Every structure is written in structure tokens, then in C-alpha cells.
């Protein structure tokens with residue numbers, strides 16, 4: 418087989434891949450961009466975009482049901498899942514088409530469809546072609562984890578991709594995993610009219626978040642009728658009569674749950690098992706994440722891993738940021754590092770949770786002297802006017818330097834307002850300076866200065 422020479426090979430056209438291909442192409446390099454499935458990857462096709470269209474439909478349904486509160490009548494609200502899906506498919510299809518137009522128009526970039534696999538250092542096979550390049554960027558992403566639990570192959574399970582194909586609202590959806598994916602689907606499916614039961618092995622939801630945050634999220638979803646089984650580990654499945662049965666290990670006694678459908682939201686598995694990493698001398702950890710340094714360089718010379726497959730972030734914005742770091746370093750001789758970024762993300766329940774920097778448990782773990790400010794959303798005028806008073810805002814500040822350490826904003830617009838604190842952390846503005854900045858009334862953001870004017874020592878836990 419003849420080898421074809423490129424300057425750059427990009428494997429995977431998710432978030433980081435196409436952008437890197439475009440930048441290299443613009444720099445005059447000859448680039449191969451290989452994608453085995455759909456352009457846009459997880460975010461566009463089976464992650465952020467489709468789920469947030471569903472969150473939007475579910476919120477509209479929820480508000481329609483609250484008409485009485487706001488002074489209007491709607492009559493009974495019934496969800497037509499086919500139309501909800503059609504709206505989702507339309508938006509996702511249009512976004513994917515935009516990515517396709519972008520890729521087709523890229524200077525110097527050849528888009529190749531197929532599964533890429535390393536056969537030797539800096540050598541990749543795709544279909545009948547063997548490509549070679551001095552620089553290779555791996556952006557292969559991840560998929561839903563499917564642990565080999567007892568009986569799992571005897572029932573039909575859903576994951577974040579197949580759940581999007583449902584044409585009807587499930588009668589009773591069992592969800593394994595009470596974290597980001599599980600909770601977003603729990604609320605939206607409940608709002609569509611499904612009975613929803615979530616099984617989570619940790620004693621609380623969202624094990625990475627603070628306890629008060631996890632408990633408030635739980636209370637919000639329970640008010641809407643979502644049922645939680647905490648400290649309950651799903652260990653087995655069995656088919657029922659037109660149902661799925663799931664066994665959970667729990668003290669003092671295991672129990673069985675029965676539902677019409679089951680959604681696995683138990684974490685992610687990187688798409689690296691079939692990439693031939695060993696042939697190219699690229700090391701991965703025991704979970705399959707490609708080992709990288711702070712500049713996303715792998716153990717093989719001339720090979721970088723970006724996005725979810727490097728285990729340094731599991732969000733669209735971390736994948737995008739990886740591309741910016743690698744492009745700056747490779748194309749412009751900079752030395753940017755993933756270590757310099759401030760963690761930030763949101764949980765898109767309604768109301769959402771916006772997170773920036775350190776959580777309270779992170780701050781406590783450092784043992785530093787810190788201050789905390791916390792206000793319920795009931796104190797926010799805009800939230801009261803909008804009838805959206807669930808949740809709270811919490812900010813952590815260093816007691817000595819008054820630098821802002823982190824924030825958890827669970828409430829109306831928390832996903833947007835948290836950026837004030839993120840940008841304050843990034844620019845080094847102190848809590849005192851931000852506390853004096855006049856904000857617009859009536860907004861949710863106007864509570865940020867108030868929050869920072871009323872800080873208390875973070876007490877040691879009893």
C-alpha cells in the first residue's frame with residue numbers, strides 16, 4: 418500500500434479536531450481530517466445540542482403547567498414526543514450542516530470518512546489508505562460507559578445517544594447515575610410526563626459537588642416528582658413482562674425496581690480501545706485515557722491528544738480550550754498549559770447550577786483560611802418577580818488576599834451569572850473591588866456585590 422504524506426492528521430471531528438484542522442490549513446499545511454461518524458461529534462449530535470433543545474421543550478411544558486400562577490389558562494398540557502424530537506432533529510441537523518459547510522470550505526484540509534487506526538509511529542490507516550504525517554492530533558472523544566453488569570445483555574438499555582431516538586415519552590424511566598447526564602434527563606423526562614426513578618450509588622447526588630448543592634438539586638427535582646434511591650448501586654438487570662427490572666445493592670437490603678425503560682448515565686469511556694495506540698507508542702491509563710502533559714502532548718513525539726480522550730476535561734469548552742492551547746503552542750511557539758485554566762461548567766437542570774473555580778469542599782481540602790458568602794435565591798428581586806426562587810448563591814474567598822476562590826450558583830440564570838465570578842478570578846479582581854461595583858437592577862447579577870459584602874469565616878466542620 419502506498420503511503421500518502423500530509424503535514425498534519427487530525428483524528429476525530431468533534432470539538433477540538435475541526436478547529437485545529439482549520440488553523441493548520443490556514444497556516445499553509447496539508448491536513449487530513451478523519452471522522453468515522455458524524456461531523457460535530459458528541460456535543461452537536463448526542464450531547465449538548467440535543468439535550469439542551471429537550472431541556473428547552475421541557476421548560477416550556479413546565480411553564481405552561483404553571484399558567485395559573487402567572488395569570489393565564491392553557492387547558493391540559495400534553496407532550497407529543499414526536500414533535501419534540503422533530504424540533505430537536507431540526508436544530509441538530511442545521512448545526513451539523515453548518516459544521517459540514519465549514520469543513521468543506523477549509524483551505525488545505527481533506528475531509529476523509531472512515532475509522533482511523535495507528536499502524537506505526539505517525540502512521541494511520543483509514544479504509545484502504547495509509548497516511549503519514551509529522552504532526553497528529555487525536556480528538557476521538559468518549560461514549561457512554563456500559564459496565565458488564567449481570568443480565569445487562571438480556572434487556573434493552575438506553576444511553577445518551579439512543580434515548581434521543583424515543584418517539585414516545587417513557588411510562589417509567591429508570592436512570593442509573595445521579596450526575597450531570599442522569600439529572601438533566603431525569604428532570605426533562607419528568608416534565609414530559611414520565612415517572613422517573615434515579616439510582617445513585619453515592620450517598621448523595623452529584624458526588625463532585627458540595628453537599629448543600631447536591632441536597633438542594635435533589636429537593637428541586639423531588640418537588641417535581643422525581644424519585645431518588647441514594648446509596649444504591651445498580652448491580653443487575655433482568656427482563657420483566659414488557660418491562661426492565663433492575664437490582665440495586667443497598668443497606669440493609671437489596672431491592673428491585675421495575676420500569677418501562679432504563680437509561681445508563683454511569684460515566685464515559687474514551688474511544689481509544691480501537692485506535693492502535695500501542696503501534697504508535699502512545700501511552701494510555703488503565704481506563705483508556707491517553708496520557709498527556711500540560712500541553713496535551715502524548716508519550717509519542719509529534720502526537721497530541723485533545724478533548725475528552727485525554728482525561729483533562731469532559732466538556733465542550735475544555736475540548737475547545739485544548740485546541741486553543743495546542744494551536745498557540747504548535748503554530749505560534751507559545752507555551753500555554755491546561756493547568757492555567759480555571760475549572761468552570763454548568764448543570765443544565767432548571768434552575769441551573771453554574772460553577773466556577775473551587776467548591777467549598779475543594780477549599781476545605783486545602784486547609785486555607787477562607788470566607789464564605791451564601792444567599793438564598795428568595796433574596797433576589799428578579800427571581801421573586803419571575804417566580805423562580807429555588808436555589809442559592811455561594812461564593813468562597815481567600816481570607817488573607819480576598820481573592821475569589823470559587824462559586825456555586827444554583828438558581829435562575831446561575832449558568833450565566835457565574836461568569837462574573839469566573840472572570841473576576843481570571844483577572845484577579847478582589848472580592849472587595851467586585852463588592853463595590855454597581856450592577857443593574859433588577860437582575861440576578863446584582864446580588865453578586867451584595868453576596869461579597871456579607872462574608873463569614875468558613876467554619877471548621879463539627
Ligand SMILES: Cc1cc2nc3c(=O)[nH]c(=O)nc-3n(C[C@H](O)[C@H](O)[C@H](O)COP(=O)(O)OP(=O)(O)OC[C@H]3O[C@@H](n4cnc5c(N)ncnc54)[C@H](O)[C@@H]3O)c2cc1C
Pocket residue numbers: 428429430431432433434451452453454455456457458459460461463464465468531532533534556557558559577598688691692723724725726730731732733734735736765
Ligand atoms: C448527554 C450529554 C450532554 C452534554 N452536555 C454538555 C454541556 O451542556 N456542556 C458541555 O460543555 N459539555 C457537555 N457534554 C460533554 C461534551 O459533549 C463533550 O465533552 C464534548 O463533545 C467532547 O468533545 P471531543 O472533541 O473531545 O469529542 P467528541 O465530540 O466526542 O468527538 C470525537 C469524534 O471522534 C470520532 N472518532 C472516534 N474514534 C475515531 C476513529 N478511530 N477514527 C475516526 N473518528 C473517530 C467520533 O465519531 C466523534 O465524532 C455533554 C455530553 C453528553 C453525553
Ligand SMILES: NC(=O)c1ccc[n+]([C@@H]2O[C@H](COP(=O)([O-])OP(=O)(O)OC[C@H]3O[C@@H](n4cnc5c(N)ncnc54)[C@H](O)[C@@H]3O)[C@@H](O)[C@H]2O)c1
Pocket residue numbers: 593594595596597598599601616617618619623624649650651652682683684685730731732762763764765
Ligand atoms: N451540563 C454539562 O456540561 C454536561 C451534561 C452532561 C454530561 N456532561 C459531561 O459528561 C460526563 C459524563 O456524565 P455522566 O453523568 O454520565 O457521568 P459522571 O461520571 O458524572 O457520573 C456518573 C454517576 O453514575 C454513578 N454510578 C456509576 N455506576 C453506578 C452504579 N452501578 N449504580 C449506581 N450509580 C452508579 C456514579 O456514582 C456517578 O454519580 C460528565 O462528567 C460531564 O463532563 C456535561
